[in-house]
Amino acid sequence: MTAKYHLMREGALEESIDLDVVKPVQGPLAVDVTKLYRDQGLLTYDPGFMSTASCESRITYIDGEAGILEYRGYPIEQLAKEADYLEVAYLLLYGELPNKNQLLEFDDIITHHTMLNENLKEFFGGFHYDAHPMAIMVGVVGSLSAFYHDSTDINNPRHREISAHRLIAKIPTIAAASYKHSVGEPITYPDNELSYCANLLHMMFATPCEPYHPHPIAVEAMNLLFILHADHEQNASTSTVRLAGSSQANPFACIAAGIASLWGPAHGGANEAVLDMLTEIGDVSNIEKYIAKAKDKKDPFRLMGFGHRVYKHYDPRANILRETCKRVLDELADNNNPLFELALELEQIALKDEYFLERKLYPNVDFYSGIIYRALNIPNNMFTVMFAIARTVGWVSHWMEMMSDPMQRIGRPRQVYMGPPRRDFIPLDKRA
Numbered sequence: 001m002t003a004k005y006h007l008m009r010e011g012a013l014e015e016s017i018d019l020d021v022v023k024p025v026q027g028p029l030a031v032d033v034t035k036l037y038r039d040q041g042l043l044t045y046d047p048g049f050m051s052t053a054s055c056e057s058r059i060t061y062i063d064g065e066a067g068i069l070e071y072r073g074y075p076i077e078q079l080a081k082e083a084d085y086l087e088v089a090y091l092l093l094y095g096e097l098p099n100k101n102q103l104l105e106f107d108d109i110i111t112h113h114t115m116l117n118e119n120l121k122e123f124f125g126g127f128h129y130d131a132h133p134m135a136i137m138v139g140v141v142g143s144l145s146a147f148y149h150d151s152t153d154i155n156n157p158r159h160r161e162i163s164a165h166r167l168i169a170k171i172p173t174i175a176a177a178s179y180k181h182s183v184g185e186p187i188t189y190p191d192n193e194l195s196y197c198a199n200l201l202h203m204m205f206a207t208p209c210e211p212y213h214p215h216p217i218a219v220e221a222m223n224l225l226f227i228l229h230a231d232h233e234q235n236a237s238t239s240t241v242r243l244a245g246s247s248q249a250n251p252f253a254c255i256a257a258g259i260a261s262l263w264g265p266a267h268g269g270a271n272e273a274v275l276d277m278l279t280e281i282g283d284v285s286n287i288e289k290y291i292a293k294a295k296d297k298k299d300p301f302r303l304m305g306f307g308h309r310v311y312k313h314y315d316p317r318a319n320i321l322r323e324t325c326k327r328v329l330d331e332l333a334d335n336n337n338p339l340f341e342l343a344l345e346l347e348q349i350a351l352k353d354e355y356f357l358e359r360k361l362y363p364n365v366d367f368y369s370g371i372i373y374r375a376l377n378i379p380n381n382m383f384t385v386m387f388a389i390a391r392t393v394g395w396v397s398h399w400m401e402m403m404s405d406p407m408q409r410i411g412r413p414r415q416v417y418m419g420p421p422r423r424d425f426i427p428l429d430k431r432a
Contacts, residue, residue, distance in 0.1 A: 001020070001021045001023060002018045002019060002020055002021060003018070003019060003021050003031065004016050004017070004018055005017055005018075005019055005031075007040065007042070017036070017039070017040065019031050019032060019033060019035070019036070020032040022053075022056075025061075026061050026063070027061065027063065030053045037414070043414050043416065045416055049239075053234075054234060054239065054242070054411075055234070055242065055402065055405075056405070056407075057233070057234070057398065057401060058072070058095065058401065059071070059072065059092060059231060059233075059394070059397055059398060059401060060072075060231045060232065060233045060394070061073070061233070062232070062233050062310055064308070064310040064311045064312050064313070065312050065313060066313060067311055067313035067314050067315065067316050067319075068316065069232075069316050069317065071088065071091060071092060071230070071231060072091050072092065072095055072096070074091070074097075076227075076228065076316055076317065076320070077316065077320060079091075079227055080224055080227050080228060080320045083097075083227060084195075084223060085196055085197060085223050085226040085227055085230070085390075086103065086106060086107055086110060086196055087103060088226075088227050088230050088393075089106075089110075089168060089230065089393040090102065090103065090106050092230060092231055092393050092394060092397040093164060093393065093396070093397050093400065107196075109165050109169075110165060110168055110169045110196065111169070111190075111192050111196075111199075112169075112192065113165055113166050113168075113169030113170060114169045114170060114172070114173050114190035114192070114199065115170075115173070115189070115190060116170060116173050116174065116177075117147045117148075119147070120140065120143070120147060121177070121187060123139065123140050123143060124136065124140070124177055124178070124180075124181045124187070125181075127139070127181060129181070129182070129184065130182070131181075131182070132381055133175070133178035133179055133182055133381055133382055133385045134259065134262075134263045134381075134384050134385060134388070136174075136178040136181065137171075137174060137175065137178055137256075137259050137385060137388060138256050138259050138260050138263070139256075140174050140177075140178070141167075141171065141174060141252060141255055141256045141259060142252060142253055142256035143252075144166070144167075144170070144252040145250045145251075145252040145253060148163070148166055148252070151163045151166065152250040152251070152252070154245075154248055154250065154251070154403055157404070160251065160399075160400050160403055161400075163250075163251040163252070163396075164251070164396040164397075164399075164400060167251065167252070167255055167392055167395075167396055168392055168393050168396065171255075171388065171389050171392045172190075172196070172199065172200040172203065172389050173190055173203060175200070175204075175382075175385045175386075175388070175389050176188065176200060176203030176204045177203075178382075178385065179204050179379075179382055179385070180203075180204070182381070185207060186207075186208060187203075188202065188203045188204075188206045188207070189203075190202075190203060194214075195219065195223075196223075196226075197214075197219050197222040197223045197226065198214045198219045200222065200389065201214040201218060201219065201222065201376075202214060204378075205377070215331075215332065217327070217328060217331045217332060218328075218332065218376050221324055221327075221328050221372055221376065222376070222386075224320070224321070224324055225321075225369055225372065225373075225386065225390065226389065226390040227390075228317040228320060228321065228365060228369075228390075229317075229365070229369075229386075229387055229390035229391055230390055230391065230393050230394050231391070231393070231394030231397065231398075232310075232391075232394070233310075235267065236261050236262075236264070236266075236267050237258040237259070237261040237262040237267060237268065237391065237395070238258065238391075238394060238395060238398050239261075240257050240258050240260070240261040241254045241255060241257060241258040241395045241398060241399055242398055242399065242402050242411070243411040244257040244258075245399045245402055245403065246402070246408065246409065246410045246411040247410055247411075248410075251396065251399055254395070254399055255392065255395055255396065255399075258388075258391070258395045259388050262384060262387060262388055262391065263384060268384040268387040268388065268391075269383075269384050270304060270305065270364075270366040271305070271365075271366040271367075271369045271370035271373065271383045271384070271387070272370065272380050272381065272383040272384055273304040273305075273366075274304045274305040274366055274367050274370040274371075275339070275370045275371075275374060275380050275383070276304070276380070277303065277304040277305070278339050278342055278343055278346070279339070281342060281346070282342075283338065283342065284338075284341060284342055284345050287342070287345060287346055287349060290303075291303075291349065291350075291353065295355055303346075303350070303361070304366070304367075305363055305364055305366045305367030305368075305370065306350060306356065306361040306362065306363055306364065306367065307359070307360065307361040307362070307364065308364045311360075311362075311364070312360050313360065313362075314362045315362065315363075315364040315365050317364075317365040318362065318363055318364050318365045318367065318368055321365060321368035321369060321372065322363075322368060324368075324372065325368045325371055325372050328372050328375045328376070329344075329371070329375055332375050332376065333374075333375040339374065340371065340374075340375070343367075343371050347363055347367070350362075350363065351363070369383070369386075369387075370383055373386060
């Protein structure tokens, strides 16, 4: 399928060009502009890639206008209600939901890959005691290729699969060890009798002094959060993983690059920023003042956790989390915690305020996830780490898809140069 486009130069019609049109299974048509520069010497200009598709993918579909999120065709609402996180991980990796035997085998593989090489423990001691856990994650995950180089042949499909399994299994262990280092407690080894999410809570909160049993509501909430965060199409961190992978970097380096991208407050750090915002507001009595500040374009204050770059409707993940948030707060949170009271009141006010409704600034997944993590006693600086654990399966799924794509080539965006024109060098003694 092709379409004819008219080229304009300096306001005058110059000529027409036929460009191929790519028709997706769902979503808008895409115009293939690959020959635009080759044949016409023209580049497309799209800051922030607002209208640019960088690849074909069969993993996740989003319709931001309609508030739709699907993994491999399955609505997120159904997966959140019915599935376990490792079922969703299998789906993202392999394209289909597992049968019972496939799930048992996959669960067993992930469970028995959770241990870290013992020498990796020494890495944690090299970080300052107050290092941000995401800084530790970037460093330790990037070092995995030095320990597991038996599975870094990116041209070998079996090596790619083993690396994917290792990353999904080991990142929770690394995350928990990062937390333990920050609070000065000994690293807790994984327990193969526990589920994926229960094991993470065990590694974070168990100590040698007494047994620890994760609360079922906490495990259930963690499982839900991980499903909702498992993938989100070509976001900044996933695009980073793909771009790093396009250079044929090893998978551990690619995922470390994704973690670094996720760390930004405009991406994975948003739920941490929500709690910082609530702390700044301080009390329910201050909400009106801060709502006014948020509406003032001259005021730098912004309500974090409201609105979304993609969703122009209610974020479907936030819709799912609303009820879970209330349940977790009822079951696990201190009812006298002013931060939770503040969050719930702010939510109610924003959902009724015409300013936010007109601009479709609904509470998003980051607003609720931060509150839930706080109720689970996860410290603020670990919020983004939790996001990284959940998103790892999405990253490795996109990396594996890209590596098996015959059209894959090294990513090399072009630019529109706006600097000085060509000029001659001036010797130092002749410069003004």
